[in-house]
Amino acid sequence: MSTQEERERLELLQGTLDLLILRTLIFGAQHGQGIARAIQQTSDDELLVEHGALYPALQRLEERGWISAKWGISSNNRKARFYSLTASGRKQLGKETTKWKRLTAAIGRILESEGG
Amino acid sequence: MFGRKREPGDFRSEIAAHIQLEAERLREQGLSEEDAGAAARRSFGNVMQTEERFYEAKRWLSWDQLWQDVRYGLRMLAKHPGFTGIAVLTLALGIGANTAMFSVIEAVLLRPLSYSNADQLVSVASMWERGGVTTPYSCSPPDFFDWRDQNRSFSSMFAFHTSERALTGRGEAKRLRAVVTTAGIFPTLKVHPIIGREFTAEENRKGANHVAILGYGFWQADFGGLPDAIGKTIELDSEPYKIIGVMPRDFRFPLRDSDAYLPIGFDDKVMTQRGAHYLSVLGRLKPGVSVAQANEDLVAIMAELRRLYPDKDGKWGVQAERWSRRLVGDIRPALLVLLGAVGLVALIACANVSNLLLARATVRQREMAMRRALGAGRLRIVRQILTESLMLAICAGAASLLLAHWALLGIVRFGPKDIPRLASVGLNTAVLTFTLGVSVVSALLFALIPAMRSSRMEVGSLLKMSGSSSREAGRARSILLVGEVAFSMMLLAGAGLLVRSFVGLRSLNPGFDPQGVLTLDVSVPDAHYKNSLALEDYWDQALAKLRGLPGVTSVDAVTPLPLSGDDFSSSFSVEGRNIPEKDQQSAELRWATPHYFRTLGIPLRKGRTFTDADRLGAAGVLLISETAAHMFFPAGDAIGQKIDFGAGGGYEKNKGEIVGVVGDVRHFGLDAPIAPTFYVPLSQAGMDGASLVIRAQASPAALGQPARKLIQEIDRDALVGEPVMFDSLLADSLGQRLFYMMLLGAFAALALVLAAVGLYGVISYSVAQRTQEIGIRVAMGAARWQVLSMVMKNGLEFVLLGLAAGQGMALMLHRTMQGLLVGVSATDALTLLVAAAVLLLVAIVACYVPAWRAARMDPLVALRFE
Numbered sequence: 001m002s003t004q005e006e007r008e009r010l011e012l013l014q015g016t017l018d019l020l021i022l023r024t025l026i027f028g029a030q031h032g033q034g035i036a037r038a039i040q041q042t043s044d045d046e047l048l049v050e051h052g053a054l055y056p057a058l059q060r061l062e063e064r065g066w067i068s069a070k071w072g073i074s075s076n077n078r079k080a081r082f083y084s085l086t087a088s089g090r091k092q093l094g095k096e097t098t099k100w101k102r103l104t105a106a107i108g109r110i111l112e113s114e115g116g
Numbered sequence: 117m118f119g120r121k122r123e124p125g126d127f128r129s130e131i132a133a134h135i136q137l138e139a140e141r142l143r144e145q146g147l148s149e150e151d152a153g154a155a156a157r158r159s160f161g162n163v164m165q166t167e168e169r170f171y172e173a174k175r176w177l178s179w180d181q182l183w184q185d186v187r188y189g190l191r192m193l194a195k196h197p198g199f200t201g202i203a204v205l206t207l208a209l210g211i212g213a214n215t216a217m218f219s220v221i222e223a224v225l226l227r228p229l230s231y232s233n234a235d236q237l238v239s240v241a242s243m244w245e246r247g248g249v250t251t252p253y254s255c256s257p258p259d260f261f262d263w264r265d266q267n268r269s270f271s272s273m274f275a276f277h278t279s280e281r282a283l284t285g286r287g288e289a290k291r292l293r294a295v296v297t298t299a300g301i302f303p304t305l306k307v308h309p310i311i312g313r314e315f316t317a318e319e320n321r322k323g324a325n326h327v328a329i330l331g332y333g334f335w336q337a338d339f340g341g342l343p344d345a346i347g348k349t350i351e352l353d354s355e356p357y358k359i360i361g362v363m364p365r366d367f368r369f370p371l372r373d374s375d376a377y378l379p380i381g382f383d384d385k386v387m388t389q390r391g392a393h394y395l396s397v398l399g400r401l402k403p404g405v406s407v408a409q410a411n412e413d414l415v416a417i418m419a420e421l422r423r424l425y426p427d428k429d430g431k432w433g434v435q436a437e438r439w440s441r442r443l444v445g446d447i448r449p450a451l452l453v454l455l456g457a458v459g460l461v462a463l464i465a466c467a468n469v470s471n472l473l474l475a476r477a478t479v480r481q482r483e484m485a486m487r488r489a490l491g492a493g494r495l496r497i498v499r500q501i502l503t504e505s506l507m508l509a510i511c512a513g514a515a516s517l518l519l520a521h522w523a524l525l526g527i528v529r530f531g532p533k534d535i536p537r538l539a540s541v542g543l544n545t546a547v548l549t550f551t552l553g554v555s556v557v558s559a560l561l562f563a564l565i566p567a568m569r570s571s572r573m574e575v576g577s578l579l580k581m582s583g584s585s586s587r588e589a590g591r592a593r594s595i596l597l598v599g600e601v602a603f604s605m606m607l608l609a610g611a612g613l614l615v616r617s618f619v620g621l622r623s624l625n626p627g628f629d630p631q632g633v634l635t636l637d638v639s640v641p642d643a644h645y646k647n648s649l650a651l652e653d654y655w656d657q658a659l660a661k662l663r664g665l666p667g668v669t670s671v672d673a674v675t676p677l678p679l680s681g682d683d684f685s686s687s688f689s690v691e692g693r694n695i696p697e698k699d700q701q702s703a704e705l706r707w708a709t710p711h712y713f714r715t716l717g718i719p720l721r722k723g724r725t726f727t728d729a730d731r732l733g734a735a736g737v738l739l740i741s742e743t744a745a746h747m748f749f750p751a752g753d754a755i756g757q758k759i760d761f762g763a764g765g766g767y768e769k770n771k772g773e774i775v776g777v778v779g780d781v782r783h784f785g786l787d788a789p790i791a792p793t794f795y796v797p798l799s800q801a802g803m804d805g806a807s808l809v810i811r812a813q814a815s816p817a818a819l820g821q822p823a824r825k826l827i828q829e830i831d832r833d834a835l836v837g838e839p840v841m842f843d844s845l846l847a848d849s850l851g852q853r854l855f856y857m858m859l860l861g862a863f864a865a866l867a868l869v870l871a872a873v874g875l876y877g878v879i880s881y882s883v884a885q886r887t888q889e890i891g892i893r894v895a896m897g898a899a900r901w902q903v904l905s906m907v908m909k910n911g912l913e914f915v916l917l918g919l920a921a922g923q924g925m926a927l928m929l930h931r932t933m934q935g936l937l938v939g940v941s942a943t944d945a946l947t948l949l950v951a952a953a954v955l956l957l958v959a960i961v962a963c964y965v966p967a968w969r970a971a972r973m974d975p976l977v978a979l980r981f982e
Contacts (some may be wrong), residue, residue: 034137
């Protein structure tokens with residue numbers, strides 16, 4: 001048993017998964033499993049992403065036109081569906097990121113003052 | 117949202133690829149083939165749920181799921197035939213009553229009249245104040261001409277009256293229904309003869325008016341539908357009329373088939389007859405003109421007429437009303453009250469089914485919890501409940517059509533004849549749409565509470581069957597039950613008030629004895645009887661012949677006949693009182709033969725009645741009714757006063773000395789006020805028509821046809837109506853009230869049954885749930901009566917609450933009901949008490965059965981009960 005699994009992982013806040021997916025795709029097209037992996041690794045395994053939950057989110061983003069998808073071949077020669085950011089998705093990412101930063105900064109300030 | 121952009125197969129292979137990629141990654145990290153696969157699947161989570169969410173996100177209303185829900189629902193409904201049967205029957209009763217009631221509303225109130233742009237057709241009536249109430253009345257020809265020629269709101273207007281004409285010259289006279297009208301009927305109703313021509317304006321004048329346009333049915337029956345009927349001559353009341361046209365097949369006016377349309381034939385003196393009110397007036401509004409605008413226009417014209425003719429028009433007003441509305445007058449509010457009542461019945465039925473569903477939801481908790489645990493969303497569960505409810509309601513809606521069909525057969529057969537278009541009720545498209553709508557709405561209503569509850573439930577507590585949720589269900593059930601009892605209480609109170617009002621009216625004395633009296637309308641053609649002497653002779657002959665019929669005790673004649681719907685009123689002057697014409701009082705006028713009062717049992721109060729000596733040529737005499745004597749001669753000096761009515765209905769003027777006071781007669785029906793009345797001897801009036809009243813010992817009804825034959829022997833051109841028993845006229849005069857009472861009574865009975873069933877169901881269910889508790893109580897020594905009273909108390913608590921609420925609501929209803937009641941207040945304490953007592957009694961029985969069963973329970977069986 002690794003220490004990692006003993007530690008309780010953070011559950012994702014509602015709505016943040018969309019932001020993380022858009023952010024991950026900024027480095028290029030990626031398939032579902034790759035996105036899940038990337039989020040987990042980039043967050044140093046702090047975040048718990050149930051892989052299954054990823055797909056409704058992907059679908060939602062696709063319907064809104066922020067990402068597009070097509071079938072392709074993965075690095076290890078597997079067929080997979082690759083998602084990439086669209087122009088409006090990129091814009092959305094910018095907006096969401098700003099919003100998130102303002103939110104966390106505000107919450108941080110409140111917590112800080114409470115603690116102090 | 118409803119389209120399927122992405123195939124589910126495509127999505128499934130994406131997930132498969134994901135799991136494979138993940139497994140490969142894990143293998144690279146050194147896991148075994150088997151462990152890697154398992155771990156990849158574990159980290160993915162619930163594959164099924166993901167796929168399901170893919171479906172649902174695509175389409176909220178998925179046909180696949182709907183179909184699944186329907187099949188599942190069907191299986192559930194089929195598996196519980198008892199539940200399904202009771203629920204469907206309950207709803208079918210509620211919806212069926214609504215369907216039947218709405219059919220009546222649709223036929224009588226909503227269906228447009230069958231004339232083109234019928235909502236432009238407006239009835240214009242003279243307004244007349246009688247007993248503090250202003251009521252619409254017929255119009256006089258000069259008023260009509262002034263309205264027609266001076267208004268700016270109507271594109272056209274016409275005046276008409278209906279009458280019966282004798283088709284003569286072809287053997288026995290045949291009765292024709294005729295509309296006597298001005299030429300404006302064609303542009304106003306936008307209808308034209310299919311062959312031949314319309315009336316000309318010239319034919320409105322007397323002398324030029326001997327032309328006829330035939331109704332389609334009469335043309336088919338008497339002329340074989342041949343076009344050569346045009347130009348032929350028919351004889352009406354022994355006078356020739358040239359046929360100039362035939363009306364279209366589907367033309368009904370006014371609202372019924374008429375045999376002939378005749379021009380009105382005003383004579384030169386017509387403009388002097390401003391006080392002669394006998395015409396109905398219809399107009400067509402110009403496009404864009406409202407009824408209110410037309411009213412303003414007409415009221416201004418009438419104000420001027422009142423100024424110009426204070427004697428004749430001084431007391432008259434005018435009112436325009438949409439014709440469709442005028443036709444249903446006071447029928448409309450009554451039907452709307454009944455529609456409201458039947459809505460309550462539907463609500464009670466819904467509450468019952470809602471209760472059934474709640475009880476069953478408790479049983480199905482485990483099933484629902486299982487479905488939730490296996491991944492069904494809240495929405496999915498709600499949708500499942502809604503689907504099942506809709507299926508129940510649609511089945512009930514279909515079954516209700518059968519019930520409504522039967523109800524409508526009864527309504528057409530037994531309903532009163534004086535509600536226009538009632539006979540044309542049917543389950544047409546409008547009604548079917550309504551039924552579908554009511555079914556869907558009731559499904560939403562009765563599924564609302566169960567659906568809300570089931571979606572709020574937490575999976576964990578459901579699986580554990582915690583007690584809190586069932587307590588909450590109990591509360592919902594009690595609220596529904598209290599509501600049911602309250603609504604039933606309201607309906608019962610309403611029905612009770614109508615019954616009291618009706619019974620009160622029935623017990624009123626009409627002022628005469630209609631039992632064993634046959635009535636027969638007779639009128640003779642003017643052409644055969646040129647003067648009053650000839651007419652006097654005719655009536656003498658007619659009465660003498662009929663007196664010879666076996667079993668006849670007396671025969672007399674009167675016109676207008678009480679309860680016939682006809683009346684005649686006129687202003688009069690009293691000798692010695694110099695009152696200008698416009699301030700003269702008016703009274704009802706009747707013409708009768710000498711022994712009419714004895715034949716009908718109308719009592720003589722003072723003085724004498726007519727005798728055989730009060731004939732044409734003798735001094736004019738009059739009788740006065742008690743009410744009239746009080747009203748016009750409060751000093752009690754009526755007898756001996758000389759009265760002059762001016763022109764009357766016959767050849768002679770009606771004037772004479774009052775010789776006696778007779779009892780009041782309720783001429784307009786038991787529910788109408790008594791009108792002050794004068795009587796004139798028939799022979800002194802020169803009347804060409806009257807109703808014969810024949811009193812006989814045995815069965816007077818059997819005398820009808822022999823009597824008709826005898827009358828026709830005297831003059832074959834005389835028009836003889838259908839013989840009618842007087843007591844059936846009396847019953848018909850309360851026909852509408854009886855109809856409303858029967859309908860509301862039926863709704864109240866239905867409500868009572870539904871409430872009783874609901875009560876029984878809830879109490880039985882709670883007994884079943886408390887089986888173990890009751891078993892323990894009995895085992896611990898509780899007596900049977902204690903158990904009985906415990907259960908009863910539990911049920912009757914709701915009932916008493918419901919009764920209190922219902923009493924309150926019934927009291928609030930008084931304004932709605934007051935218009936339907938005569939002689940009883942809408943807050944009548946006795947009625948409310950009796951209604952409450954009936955409901956309580958039924959409730960006690962409904963609670964007693966399950967309570968008795970609980971009390972007899974074997975504690976050993978009860979304790980083992982799971």
